[in-house]
Amino acid sequence: MLDEPWTLSPSVALRPEPFGALAYHFGNRKLSFLKRPELVAVVRGLGDAPDVRSALVAAGVPDAQHDAYAAALEGLAATDMIRPRTEVPA
Amino acid sequence: MTLAPERPLTVTPARPERPVGGALVDQFELGLDAPICLTWELTYACNLECAHCLSSSGRRDPDELTTEQCEAVIDELQRMQVFYVNIGGGEPTIRPDFWHLLEYAVAHDVGVKFSTNGVRITPERARFLASTDYVDVQISLDGATAEVNDYVRGPGSYDTAITALQNLQDAGFVDAKISVVCTRENIGQLDEFKALADSFDATLRLTRMRPSGRGADVWDELHPLPHQQRELYDWLVANGENVLTGDSFFHLAAFGEPLPGLNLCGAGRVVCLIDPVGDVYACPFAIHDQFHAGNLLRDGGFDNVWKTSPLFTELRSPQTGGACTKCSHFDACRGGCMAAKFFTGLPLDGPDPECVKGYGETALAGERTIPAQSQDHSKSNPTRNQPVMLQLLTRRPDGSSDGSGVPVSACAESPLAGFSPTDPTGDPLAAASPSGGCGCSAGGAH
Ligand code: SF4
Numbered sequence: 001m002l003d004e005p006w007t008l009s010p011s012v013a014l015r016p017e018p019f020g021a022l023a024y025h026f027g028n029r030k031l032s033f034l035k036r037p038e039l040v041a042v043v044r045g046l047g048d049a050p051d052v053r054s055a056l057v058a059a060g061v062p063d064a065q066h067d068a069y070a071a072a073l074e075g076l077a078a079t080d081m082i083r084p085r086t087e088v089p090a
Numbered sequence: 091m092t093l094a095p096e097r098p099l100t101v102t103p104a105r106p107e108r109p110v111g112g113a114l115v116d117q118f119e120l121g122l123d124a125p126i127c128l129t130w131e132l133t134y135a136c137n138l139e140c141a142h143c144l145s146s147s148g149r150r151d152p153d154e155l156t157t158e159q160c161e162a163v164i165d166e167l168q169r170m171q172v173f174y175v176n177i178g179g180g181e182p183t184i185r186p187d188f189w190h191l192l193e194y195a196v197a198h199d200v201g202v203k204f205s206t207n208g209v210r211i212t213p214e215r216a217r218f219l220a221s222t223d224y225v226d227v228q229i230s231l232d233g234a235t236a237e238v239n240d241y242v243r244g245p246g247s248y249d250t251a252i253t254a255l256q257n258l259q260d261a262g263f264v265d266a267k268i269s270v271v272c273t274r275e276n277i278g279q280l281d282e283f284k285a286l287a288d289s290f291d292a293t294l295r296l297t298r299m300r301p302s303g304r305g306a307d308v309w310d311e312l313h314p315l316p317h318q319q320r321e322l323y324d325w326l327v328a329n330g331e332n333v334l335t336g337d338s339f340f341h342l343a344a345f346g347e348p349l350p351g352l353n354l355c356g357a358g359r360v361v362c363l364i365d366p367v368g369d370v371y372a373c374p375f376a377i378h379d380q381f382h383a384g385n386l387l388r389d390g391g392f393d394n395v396w397k398t399s400p401l402f403t404e405l406r407s408p409q410t411g412g413a414c415t416k417c418s419h420f421d422a423c424r425g426g427c428m429a430a431k432f433f434t435g436l437p438l439d440g441p442d443p444e445c446v447k448g449y450g451e452t453a454l455a456g457e458r459t460i461p462a463q464s465q466d467h468s469k470s471n472p473t474r475n476q477p478v479m480l481q482l483l484t485r486r487p488d489g490s491s492d493g494s495g496v497p498v499s500a501c502a503e504s505p506l507a508g509f510s511p512t513d514p515t516g517d518p519l520a521a522a523s524p525s526g527g528c529g530c531s532a533g534g535a536h
């Protein structure tokens with residue numbers, strides 16, 4: 001996943017919370033809790049980053065934590081909160 | 091705003107430091123920027139007169155919010171990113187603008203789950219509902235047979251609910267909810283309820299009977315007996331994955347393993363009620379001056395009440411004292427339901443009246459004063475819809491012996507039923523709610 005381009009799903013809204021954010025998917029009506037501000041920054045940045053790793057770096061996530069973040073992102077992908085980006089951004 | 095100074099909660103004076111990451115309940119305990127389980131009761135009017143109505147509904151209140159005021163509330167919920175709301179009453183569908191407000195909410199990114207006794211779910215409305223996204227329908231049913239249901243909900247109410255479910259199924263509406271308040275009368279019917287839900291391709295939702303509203307009058311007669319609590323717990327352990335329960339039964343977690351659902355009283359933290367006149371309460375089961383946070387018309391809107399009410403600030407502190415904090419089950423049970431304690435006259439930092447360790451019974455046997463209701467919209471004269479239970483009821487909590495004037499109507503609604511933010515791995519980064527939100531939108535596949 002780390003080397004792939006991903007993005008926030010178009011039907012997901014992020015609501016800022018003191019601990020991070022709530023992510024709500026209007027399509028499947030699932031709710032997820034992003035429990036760290038860094039994760040919120042990563043998720044928001046996915047769409048503009050060439051790949052997931054760059055989004056992690058841009059959000060200031062240390063290399064040692066990349067795998068843990070990738071696991072959390074896989075979890076978000078399971079409910080379509082984020083999805084692989086197929087088209088190359090212009 | 092009536093924040094009684096003697097409220098016996100133990101309060102930490104300064105706002106506690108919020109941990110980073112960690113368990114979700116620890117975050118919820120400190121409150122969120124907007125509720126995730128908001129119930130909005132649109133009217134106190136109801137066609138039924140259920141014995142245990144949590145909001146003592148029956149008659150419309152002359153000061154109920156107008157259509158324009160309701161639209162303004164929806165606009166504000168959209169700004170606050172409250173993604174869905176549980177609409178109830180009273181019977182919300184008898185408000186003439188109900189269907190308009192439903193469409194207005196959905197058009198403003200506020201999904202709706204509404205609770206109904208089914209009276210207006212005609213084949214035509216069912217087809218409309220099947221054609222919408224973001225709308226979930228929950229039919230109240232408190233017995234798997236007409237006999238058991240109508241005893242508390244009134245004559246004909248079983249048939250009304252079943253007709254509504256049939257209309258929804260015929261219209262192709264996917265995954266309606268059947269919402270059951272668990273009582274002494276129906277605990278033995280859990281398998282039948284599940285079979286009934288399955289036959290309508292519906293999801294079963296079980297909620298706890300709380301002594302709120304008219305429920306206070308009949309709680310002694312209706313709340314499950316201790317051995318039934320065990321029966322319910324065992325049933326939930328075996329079948330809990332496929333039913334919605336929200337925060338109904340976390341007091342049963344003290345029996346052993348935790349149950350799916352939210353194990354925390356979310357009142358004023360993630361749960362909230364807006365009543366038909368715009369009064370904001372900590373929880374739909376806590377319609378009382380003591381849990382009144384403000385009024386959205388008079389106190390600068392819902393967002394302001396949610397964020398600045400002194401009552402809510404106080405509720406967003408972890409409980410640090412009281413008998414329960416010394417109990418070995420406190421982590422699982424958290425002392426149970428605030429509303430259940432309050433309306434049975436028990437201290438808020440002590441055991442739940444249905445504490446599975448039996449401390450509730452001891453407390454109930456001691457000296458206590460059941461608080462008077464601070465509002466009652468019950469019909470002043472019983473109608474032909476009055477449940478048999480109320481005709482039989484001879485003992486009134488005020489000491490009078492005449493049950494004939496007992497009010498009428500709605501349906502118990504759990505603020506978090508269906509809410510199950512699983513945090514199975516305790517992932518420090520993210521947690522998902524598999525059934526979607528607080529169950530108001532739970533599992534909706536249509
Ligand atoms: S129903 Fe009880 S436990 Fe649930 S939020 Fe209300 S007061 Fe708390």
Ligand code: SF4
Binds near residue numbers: 419425426447448
């Ligand atoms: S004493 Fe309190 S914490 Fe312990 S089981 Fe009873 S209600 Fe729960």
